[in-house]
Amino acid sequence: xxxxxxxxxxxxxxxxxxxxxxxxxxxxxxxxxxxxxxxxxxxxxxxxxxxxxxxxxxxxxxxxxxxxxxxxxxxxxxxxxxxxxxxxxxxxxxxxxxxxxxxxxxxxxxxxxxxxxxxxxxxxxxxxxxxxxxxxxxxxxxxxxxxxxxxxxxxxxxxxxxxxxxxxxxxxxxxxxxxxxxxxxxxxxxxxxxxxxxxxxxxxxxxxxxxxxxxxxxxxxxxxxxxxxxxxxxxxxxx
Amino acid sequence: xxxxxxxxxxxxxxxxxxxxxxxxxxxxxxxxxxxxxxxxxxxxxxxxxxxxxxxxxxxxxxxxxxxxxxxxxxxxxxxxxxxxxxxxxxxxxxxxxxxxxxxxxxxxxxxxxxxxxxxxxxxxxxxxxxxxxxxxxxxxxxxxxxxxxxxxxxxxxxxxxxxxxxxxxxxxxxxxxxxxxxxxxxxxxxxxxxxxxxxxxxxxxxxxxxxxxxxxxxxxxxxxxxxxxxxxxxxxxxxxxxxxxxxxxxxxxxxxxxxxxxxxxxxxxxxxxxxxxxxxxxxxxxxxxxxxxxxxxxxxxxxxxxxxxxxxxxxxxxxxxxxxxxxxxxxxxxxxxxxxxxxxxxxxxxxxxxxxxxxxxxxxxxxxxxxxxxxxxxxxxxxxxxxxxxxxxxxxxxxxxxxxxxxxxxx
Numbered sequence: 001x002x003x004x005x006x007x008x009x010x011x012x013x014x015x016x017x018x019x020x021x022x023x024x025x026x027x028x029x030x031x032x033x034x035x036x037x038x039x040x041x042x043x044x045x046x047x048x049x050x051x052x053x054x055x056x057x058x059x060x061x062x063x064x065x066x067x068x069x070x071x072x073x074x075x076x077x078x079x080x081x082x083x084x085x086x087x088x089x090x091x092x093x094x095x096x097x098x099x100x101x102x103x104x105x106x107x108x109x110x111x112x113x114x115x116x117x118x119x120x121x122x123x124x125x126x127x128x129x130x131x132x133x134x135x136x137x138x139x140x141x142x143x144x145x146x147x148x149x150x151x152x153x154x155x156x157x158x159x160x161x162x163x164x165x166x167x168x169x170x171x172x173x174x175x176x177x178x179x180x181x182x183x184x185x186x187x188x189x190x191x192x193x194x195x196x197x198x199x200x201x202x203x204x205x206x207x208x209x210x211x212x213x214x215x216x217x218x219x220x221x222x223x224x225x226x227x228x229x230x231x232x233x234x235x236x237x238x239x
Numbered sequence: 240x241x242x243x244x245x246x247x248x249x250x251x252x253x254x255x256x257x258x259x260x261x262x263x264x265x266x267x268x269x270x271x272x273x274x275x276x277x278x279x280x281x282x283x284x285x286x287x288x289x290x291x292x293x294x295x296x297x298x299x300x301x302x303x304x305x306x307x308x309x310x311x312x313x314x315x316x317x318x319x320x321x322x323x324x325x326x327x328x329x330x331x332x333x334x335x336x337x338x339x340x341x342x343x344x345x346x347x348x349x350x351x352x353x354x355x356x357x358x359x360x361x362x363x364x365x366x367x368x369x370x371x372x373x374x375x376x377x378x379x380x381x382x383x384x385x386x387x388x389x390x391x392x393x394x395x396x397x398x399x400x401x402x403x404x405x406x407x408x409x410x411x412x413x414x415x416x417x418x419x420x421x422x423x424x425x426x427x428x429x430x431x432x433x434x435x436x437x438x439x440x441x442x443x444x445x446x447x448x449x450x451x452x453x454x455x456x457x458x459x460x461x462x463x464x465x466x467x468x469x470x471x472x473x474x475x476x477x478x479x480x481x482x483x484x485x486x487x488x489x490x491x492x493x494x495x496x497x498x499x500x501x502x503x504x505x506x507x508x509x510x511x512x513x514x515x516x517x518x519x520x521x522x523x524x525x526x527x528x529x530x531x532x533x534x535x536x537x538x539x540x541x542x543x544x545x546x547x548x549x550x551x552x553x554x555x556x557x558x559x560x561x562x563x564x565x566x567x568x569x570x571x572x573x574x575x576x577x578x579x580x581x582x583x584x585x586x587x588x589x590x591x592x593x594x595x596x597x598x599x600x601x602x603x604x605x606x607x608x609x610x611x612x613x614x615x616x617x618x619x620x621x622x623x624x625x626x627x628x629x630x631x632x633x634x635x636x637x638x639x640x641x642x643x644x645x646x647x648x649x650x
Binding site: 085112113115 | 561
């Protein structure tokens with residue numbers, strides 16, 4: 001069953017007098033439990049595509065069905081709801097609330113889902129345990145290392161049990177060793193049956209995925225299956 | 240329903256968190272609202288106090304009493320016309336009293352200003368009212384001690400005096416005025432009565448508390464040359480409802496007594512409390528408008544401060560807003576978050592301001608009449624909430640309509 005079905009979408013921005021074709025004509029399908037990397041040089045439209053996939057933005061033309069529901073025609077509130085329930089974001093810069101502890105950061109999406117406080121706290125704690133931060137529940141971001149911060153962000157993305165995890169350069173701000181740990185965590189998450197979409201410009205990161213979409217000038221240049229997939233050592237093995 | 244409640248509670252929690260993390264900034268912002276609310280509350284308690292005090296004072300004049308006088312209290316007529324009127328004399332009073340059927344009581348009054356002395360103590364510029372024993376029936380006087388002078392005393396022009404409570408406390412701090420001999424001008428008078436406190440300080444010399452009452456005959460005898468025996472006739476109606484009828488009757492009788500032809504204008508005026516009330520109202524309304532305008536201005540400055548801070552806060556938290564939107568916050572959630580934040584800041588500032596204003600007005604009450612009312616408490620809460628919502632609206636709206644993609648990219 002495919003979660004994402006995109007047909008001939010285009011996105012045109014108006015910058016001053018000029019029209020910028022960020023996406024020209026993109027069609028793609030992503031199935032449940034796929035692990036897809038989106039690659040491309042800057043200006044290729046990969047950020048735009050990611051925003052589109054994350055329901056942060058709607059296409060100018062074309063069809064975007066998310067679990068069989070058309071996103072193109074959604075109102076702001078419906079988009080907010082789908083982002084809340086179905087999509088887990090992981091950002092390059094973590095985007096944690098600086099003055100809140102790990103538990104509060106993780107429970108944030110559950111607040112917007114209208115889940116009562118006690119259940120929220122419980123689920124947030126469990127998500128933190130799942131990413132290996134059971135002993136850092138009440139640390140604030142500035143008391144955590146970069147890798148730990150990204151783990152908090154991943155816990156936040158997972159806590160709503162979304163249909164897809166959307167990671168935008170998740171290792172971009174991390175050193176290679178920590179980056180590798182994070183990639184191992186993603187692998188683990190994928191093995192548990194989650195669907196992951198990874199945006200990156202680094203080949204070796206992209207090779208963790210099962211499939212790579214290469215974008216250029218707003219078009220999908222290549223859609224290839226990774227033959228020699230890089231399977232990182234599991235977290236336990238790293239430690 | 241429950242989801243709105245939940246959202247509100249979460250919004251409050253988020254707002255509270257934001258305030259707590261920016262304590263200094265929130266405190267400074269609160270200061271603006273604090274000052275504004277303190278000023279507004281203080282001003283409105285002061286206005287209330289002035290109002291109450293004037294009303295009390297005016298009502299001590301009696302709402303059912305007419306004052307027939309050569310002068311009108313409030314009139315558009317040229318003053319020299321009134322000056323050229325004939326004096327109202329004792330003969331007028333005697334004829335009037337014979338003819339008037341409706342009044343409860345009629346009394347002639349002659350006022351002058353005198354210095355009152357007892358031993359080394361003295362009170363200057365005291366209103367001295369000369370009248371007869373009927374005078375007390377035209378008033379609502381209560382006595383702290385003694386009585387009003389009797390008919391025999393007034394007919395015999397005895398040197399007896401009834402003194403107001405202020406005069407009593409100034410001349411006799413120990414409260415033993417009764418039967419003492421005081422000096423009015425150069426003349427000795429015996430105190431036969433002391434009034435209980437009647438009116439308010441704002442009426443000044445017109446307040447019975449600051450007056451001395453003596454038989455009219457003694458005024459004519461001792462102080463006559465200075466005011467040419469012109470009197471006022473105080474007429475008390477049987478009831479406030481009868482006031483108009485009594486006034487009509489009084490006008491007719493006075494015209495007859497004064498021998499006016501039907502085409503001549505009145506050469507006397509019939510004054511009443513109502514005129515004074517409306518005159519005082521016209522003064523207090525100016526005080527009210529000016530006062531509320533000035534204090535409102537300080538509240539406005541506070542509100543601008545809040546708006547400014549909220550704009551800064553929105554700008555500063557652009558990425559946070561982007562993140563919140565990305566993970567599912569709706570526009571109205573963000574709107575509510577910032578509105579709640581500014582409202583909570585204002586409400587806290589307002590409540591502290593309210594407490595400060597109440598304490599201050601209790602202190603001020605010793606010099607100036609103030610009156611804290613329950614409606615002021617509600618007023619303060621409503622004002623601070625409204626300020627919070629109004630000044631938070633534009634920044635909150637800016638935050639709510641941010642595009643999550645741009646907001647997340649904001650540096």
